[in-house]
Amino acid sequence: MSERPTHIVTGGTGFVGSAIILELLERSSARIVGITRPGSEGATARLHGVLREAARLYGRGDALDVAIAERVEGVAGDLHAEGCGVEPRPDWVGAELWHSAASLQFLDRHAESIFKTNVHGSEQVAALARAAGVGTINVLSTAYVAGTRSGVILEAPAEVMDEGTNNHYERSKIAAERIFEAAFAGERLRILRPSVVIGHSQTRAALNFNGLYGFIRGVYKFRRLMERTQRDLGSRFALRMIGDPAATLNLIPVDLLARDAVALSLADAPPRYYHLTHATPMPTCAALDVVFDTLEMPGPDFTDDRGEFRWIDRKFNRRVDFYTAYLVGRKDFSRAHVDAVVPDSAGARYVLDEAELRAFCRWYTDGPLAARKPLPESR
Numbered sequence: 362m363s364e365r366p367t368h369i370v371t372g373g374t375g376f377v378g379s380a381i382i383l384e385l386l387e388r389s390s391a392r393i394v395g396i397t398r399p400g401s402e403g404a405t406a407r408l409h410g411v412l413r414e415a416a417r418l419y420g421r422g423d424a425l426d427v428a429i430a431e432r433v434e435g436v437a438g439d440l441h442a443e444g445c446g447v448e449p450r451p452d453w454v455g456a457e458l459w460h461s462a463a464s465l466q467f468l469d470r471h472a473e474s475i476f477k478t479n480v481h482g483s484e485q486v487a488a489l490a491r492a493a494g495v496g497t498i499n500v501l502s503t504a505y506v507a508g509t510r511s512g513v514i515l516e517a518p519a520e521v522m523d524e525g526t527n528n529h530y531e532r533s534k535i536a537a538e539r540i541f542e543a544a545f546a547g548e549r550l551r552i553l554r555p556s557v558v559i560g561h562s563q564t565r566a567a568l569n570f571n572g573l574y575g576f577i578r579g580v581y582k583f584r585r586l587m588e589r590t591q592r593d594l595g596s597r598f599a600l601r602m603i604g605d606p607a608a609t610l611n612l613i614p615v616d617l618l619a620r621d622a623v624a625l626s627l628a629d630a631p632p633r634y635y636h637l638t639h640a641t642p643m644p645t646c647a648a649l650d651v652v653f654d655t656l657e658m659p660g661p662d663f664t665d666d667r668g669e670f671r672w673i674d675r676k677f678n679r680r681v682d683f684y685t686a687y688l689v690g691r692k693d694f695s696r697a698h699v700d701a702v703v704p705d706s707a708g709a710r711y712v713l714d715e716a717e718l719r720a721f722c723r724w725y726t727d728g729p730l731a732a733r734k735p736l737p738e739s740r
Contacts, residue, residue: 372462376569404435440482449493565724604663
C-alpha cells in the first residue's frame with residue numbers, strides 16, 4: 362500500500378500528539394499538517410519548537426530536525442472555533458486525520474472547560490474532517506471510558522452512562538467518541554484508547570505531568586504539609602489509603618503508545634476500537650509502594666474501609682481522591698484488536714517492573730518536581 366500523502370494532527374504540541382508526529386516522521390515519508398494555536402510565534406514555529414524539544418528529550422538529538430523542518434507544517438487553528446477556524450485545502454482530500462487535542466482536567470470546577478474542549482472541540486474537528494474529505498480518522502480517546510466497570514474490558518463501543526463514570530473527563534471522552542461514531546458510521550474511523558500515559562520508555566522524559574505524575578506531586582505536597590507540622594514526619598509516618606490487592610495499574614510509555622498507533626495506521630488497520638495499553642500491568646499496591654519509596658516515605662497501609670482512616674488519612678485521601686478511582690478494581694483491557702493487526706506490538710513486548718517504574722518516578726522527582734517552588738518551612 363502506498364503512503365497517504367498527508368497526516369493532519371490536532372494536539373501536535375501536546376504529549377501524545379507530538380509523539381505520534383515524531384513516530385510518523387521516522388516510520389513514513391508522509392507530510393504532516395498540525396492544526397495548532399499560533400501563540401506569539403506562529404503555528405509552524407511553535408509546532409517545530411515543541412517537536413525539536415521532544416526529539417531531544419526522547420534521545421533523538423537533532424536527527425529529526427531536517428524532517429521536522431521539511432515535512433511538518435503548522436496551520437493556525439482553534440478547537441473552539443467553527444470548523445477549527447481552518448479552511449480545508451484541496452490536498453487534504455483522502456488524508457489521514459489524528460485527533461489528539463484534549464483537556465486533561467477533571468475537577469468539577471473545570472467541567473465547562475472540559476466539555477468545551479473535549480466535546481465541542483470534537484464537534485469542530487469532525488466538521489473539519491467532513492469538509493476536508495479526509496480518508497481515515499484516528500481519535501485518541503482513553504481506555505477509561507470503561508468508567509467504573511472492572512474485569513475484562515473489550516475493545517468495543519463505550520456502554521456506560523454518566524452514573525457509571527468516575528469524573529467529567531471520562532464523561533467528556535465518551536461523548537467525544539459518540540460524536541465521531543455518529544458522524545462517520547461505516548467509514549474509516551479508528552478509536553484509539555490509551556491507558557495512563559507515562560514518559561519515554563528509554564529516557565523516561567515526559568512533556569506532560571498529569572496522571573502518574575499528578576499523583577506523585579500530590580503525595581509529595583502532602584509530605585511537605587506534614588513536615589510543616591513536625592520535621593521528618595513524612596519519612597516516619599505510614600499513611601492509610603484505599604487499596605485493592607487485586608487491582609493493577611496500567612501504564613504505557615508515550616513512545617510505545619505512538620509506535621503502536623502508527624503501526625496500526627501503516628498496516629491500514631480496519632475501523633475498530635483499539636486499546637493502546639500495557640499487556641502485563643503492575644499490581645497497583647506494588648506500584649504505590651514504589652512511588653512512596655521514591656519520595657522517601659513509608660509504603661502506605663492499604664485498606665478497603667474508609668472507617669479505618671485517622672484524621673490525617675482523611676486529609677490525604679481527599680487530596681488524592683481523583684486518583685483513587687484508578688487504584689481500585691481490576692481492569693483487564695483486551696488487546697485482541699491491536700494484537701491481530703500488530704502481533705509483535707510495542708505494548709505487548711514491554712516489561713514494566715518495579716525497577717523500571719522507580720526510574721520513571723525518579724526522573725520526575727529529581728527533575729521537574731524538584732524544580733518547582735517548594736512550600737515554606739514551618740517557623
